Amino acid sequence: MDLRIVEHPLVSHKLTVLRDRTTDSPTFRRLTEELVTLLAYEATREVRVSEQTVQTPLATAVGVRLSSPRPLVVPILRAGLGMLEGMTRLVPTAEVGFLGMVRNEETLEAATYAERLPEDLSGRQCYVLDPMLATGGTLAAAVKFLAARGADHITCICLIAAPEGVERLRGLLEGLAVPCTVVLAGMDEKLNEVGYIIPGLGDAGDRLYGVAD
Ligand SMILES: O=P(O)(O)OC[C@H]1O[C@H](OP(=O)(O)OP(=O)(O)O)[C@H](O)[C@@H]1O
Ligand SMILES: O=c1cc[nH]c(=O)[nH]1
Numbered sequence: 723m724d725l726r727i728v729e730h731p732l733v734s735h736k737l738t739v740l741r742d743r744t745t746d747s748p749t750f751r752r753l754t755e756e757l758v759t760l761l762a763y764e765a766t767r768e769v770r771v772s773e774q775t776v777q778t779p780l781a782t783a784v785g786v787r788l789s790s791p792r793p794l795v796v797p798i799l800r801a802g803l804g805m806l807e808g809m810t811r812l813v814p815t816a817e818v819g820f821l822g823m824v825r826n827e828e829t830l831e832a833a834t835y836a837e838r839l840p841e842d843l844s845g846r847q848c849y850v851l852d853p854m855l856a857t858g859g860t861l862a863a864a865v866k867f868l869a870a871r872g873a874d875h876i877t878c879i880c881l882i883a884a885p886e887g888v889e890r891l892r893g894l895l896e897g898l899a900v901p902c903t904v905v906l907a908g909m910d911e912k913l914n915e916v917g918y919i920i921p922g923l924g925d926a927g928d929r930l931y932g933v934a935d
């Protein structure tokens with residue numbers, strides 16, 4: 723598993739405002755989208771392209787276009803849905819599939835409650851969206867699910883992670899034949915005793931969609 727942490731002052735600025743407990747839901751949603759667009763630029767460095775010749779008004783130009791089959795973007799509901807718009811702004815022709823997953827807050831085990839993805843992902847590049855990589859259980863299950871369907875290149879875009887979650891994910895994905903990259907806006911200090919990222923930003927799903935203060 724390859725890990726990339728995007729270092730850019732705009733990413734750091736937006737992440738700091740996102741963390742702030744006084745940032746309200748509408749602002750949190752907008753910042754999440756903006757951050758994902760910045761991360762997506764880095765995360766799509768290996769997106770497959772094919773040579774394409776076009777006629778400009780003046781001459782012939784040889785360039786590239788995204789290859790077929792199109793990339794597949796997979797937000798993990800609920801919190802990953804807040805990242806979708808930011809990703810499709812950069813890759814508007816991507817196909818979108820959905821995985822609904824929830825972590826049991828007592829056992830910290832991830833369970834899948836919904837799935838709407840193509841049956842056959844052979845030869846597909848997949849981009850998984852989930853803002854939080856905490857214990858790594860959710861992301862490991864999602865990556866294995868996509869690999870079992872035949873995806874041959876998987877990139878996970880997350881906002882923040884805990885170091886112990888990244889190491890656990892690395893262990894859980896060891897031996898997986900499919901190359902997997904995780905792109906982050908920031909690596910935090912640790913997990914607390916109930917599996918939350920410290921300093922983190924709290925419960926991303928609640929801050930995006932939930933629960934009035
Ligand atoms: O790395 P892990 O320890 O598995 O935890 C991370 C998961 O927890 C959060 O989702 P949650 O289960 O709260 O669901 P939600 O998106 O519906 O809020 C988050 O969005 C990740 O999916
Ligand atoms: O810190 C965390 C951990 C899991 N899920 C969240 O939303 N936040």
Ligand SMILES: [Mg+2]
Nearest residue numbers: 925926927928
């Ligand atoms: Mg949640």
